[in-house]
Amino acid sequence: MNRELLKKILNANLDSLKARSRTLGDYLYKLSAEDYWDRLIPAKVTGYTLRIERGGSVKSVNSGYDPFKEAQKHLDKDLKARVSNDLSIIHYFGAGLGYHLKLMIESLGDRAKIVLYEKEPDWLILTFSIHDFTAEIDAGRLTVFLDGIFDSPPEFSRSPNDLLWAHPVLWVAYEKFYNKLMKSIILSDPAPKLSVLNIIIYPYSAYLNLANAVSQSLKDIGYSVARCADNSADIRQSIFANRPDILFSLSFSARIARFADDMKIPYVCWELDKIMNEAYVPDTLSPYTHVFTTFSDDTGRFEKAGANACYLPAAPDILLDDNYELSSEELKSYSCDVSFIGSPLIATNNDYLNLIDTIRKAMASGDAELLKAGQSLIGALRRAIERQEEFSGINVYKLPELLDQELKADAPPSLFSFSKQSLCNIIAKQCCGYQRLYYLEKLSPVNVSVYGNEDWINVKQDHLLYKGTAEFDREAAKIFQASKINLDITRI
Template sequence: MKVLMCNWKGLGQEAVYNILLKKNYCVDRIIWQEIRGFEEDEYLENCLIEKLRMERYQFVITINYFPIISKTCERYGVKYIAWTTDSPLYTLFSKTIYNSCNYFFIFDRDSYMDLKNRGVSNVYYLPLGFDADSFSNLEITENDKEKYSCDVSFVGSLYRERTYYQYLERLPEYLKGYFEGIISAQQKIWGYNFMEELLDDSIMKELKKYISFVDSEKNYIGTEKLLFANSFLGVEVTARERERYIREAASKFLVDIYTGSDVSDIRNIRNKGYVDYLQEMPKVFRLSKINLNITLRTIKSGLPLRIWDIIGNQGFLLTNYQEEIPDFFEIDKDLVCFESEKDMMEKIDYYLKHDDERKEIIQNGYQKVMKYHRMEQRITQILELIGEN
């Protein structure tokens, strides 16, 4: 059985590749470093055409969705599997989503329901999982313990260096005030994102006097509210929340942060820069007494890969609440959630003082992930659903 995998940026690609090999598929790959356009890319299209003319593939598979790949698979009558790891994924508003070759696997239930309601065929809800094979041989040395051990850690961007919200400075005061109100209100609520709902047509009409939404009609369907709510407002909410929560944690505890963001103005933290996903990040999770997760607000209901990676690497997870967490984990038994800065601080203090309870939660979560939520199990589900198993 021969399949074709197309690799661009995205975590989880090597895991999918290795799992398919493990399942006795012969996997060809196209790997490209840059993409000239999601709808049109002559180089990628020619590579695909050459492959599809020479071989008969069971399916083509990617992490995330690429309209140019869908167009080519539709032309040659080959199944195209797209498993999302980002949310929202703007290419899911491409007019190509209705191609009959497509099989979508969506990790965020709200995004899945949106596709279903728009009449998209062959769309399935499938959460992310833990890449147990890649991390199975983790070895912790004495040097690792000295380098990565800490009370509290956070891995991720603070979005200080890349938020679109700064470009709104030229807006009239009443528009800026309206958007500030949305941001302020959203920061008070975990588990339900309502920013897009508050962008009515009159506000969007006024906004478009100052901001141009390029290519919103030619190839894409109704993305302007979604684009603004997420790229502008959602990322700004996340940036403010992450900074606020990390500042609060650092006001009492020593916090190690692994980020490319400039955090030199935050006291009592140690910024250790970027961390390698496969080689270093698992050691951070294993050797931190408490791992903080503050989910990107553009993920409406689902569980980001970070949650699976922390628990699967036997780390203690303290996270904001997401709507889908109770579907997979028992709160306060497998992981711990916070609802506010005060709640976070109390739980950090408590679990730093109660090692036995913390270690029990680590093992509960780890055993559940290994039993029910490995990436290999997810790939098996995909193959069964498309009729390949």
């Protein structure tokens, strides 16, 4: 990394900002003192990691991938769908690493002005270190608003054709910030009168707490939110009763995608923490389905089926209230060198064990052909799992091809109606459980505080300290804040 080049780009941007707003420019200049650059840690040739330290917490941002390629893949398509010929203002929330912002500016040229809203000055410093925005700032095509530095957003004449652009996950991560700005921009005069956006949320039980947070955040912004239960009849009834503008779910649902296509309603889903298993993708989807996923290998599969897919390589800060401070009791309870939140996938939430039990029950009938088929299938599954374990230590996912090889080698009779993809997804959690314990064992003798289900009681590693369950959102955030290091072992 060329530190001098980054400083040169940053200083040029800040000079342009000072010419437009001395308050903002001077403030960012003071923050970007020499010690700031010591927090830029060289990593891979293709990227770097920035440690942002604010309010006692540490956030890490990794750009070790080709963000321009990923961003450009979807931006042109999104702009063509959203930008009208007479667009004048884009309200852009959250600088991120600046790649989408830079590409949007290059794609639009003089067609629109962009107002960038941000609440973390470190993000602005990072963005302005990577990209040269001097021409856009000098020409007035890019205006920057930093929450906390100005009392209110900049005033612009507003039009119904204005575009609001935000990373979808940030609706939750920046709940209070967006609540204030969205109301100022959308709901107050002279903003255009907008109809209330009706949204139906379909919450999977595994993400119930997060679904509640998303629901409340959308309501705070001014949307109307309804919930539907986990059955086709209720989903259809909710659609007819509420006449929603958008269907939304945490994790993809093929049923909702089908209903959305039938009724010509946009369906938006967030694909969250798959473990090793791949997302289920039907052969055919419609452009009414919009998938936002943190796993780049899934985007091509959704696009091939016909959906709109977007790769989101960054995760939001799970602590919704950035001003929250741990009490002395909480700090004492949650403080540790290393923490991990999740299941060891030994018995609870392990579909592999249920599958083996189902096959053995079928074999118990005593039928010779069924007995042979069951033994053959169980053997192929076990060998595939053992072979995947050899690759888990180097973080390589080969389970689909290994399972395919074992099934072909053993050629079990087709008396069990499982597809290869479903078998692979079922046994993936067994492989992931092994990988989690493999990495945790390598940390010995460092003590690790683990939170999750009672399967941890059966893990015989003296350096693992089982602390009980943890609520997904609020308690997890406290653990993240109090831990010196929090491990994320979710998917290869």
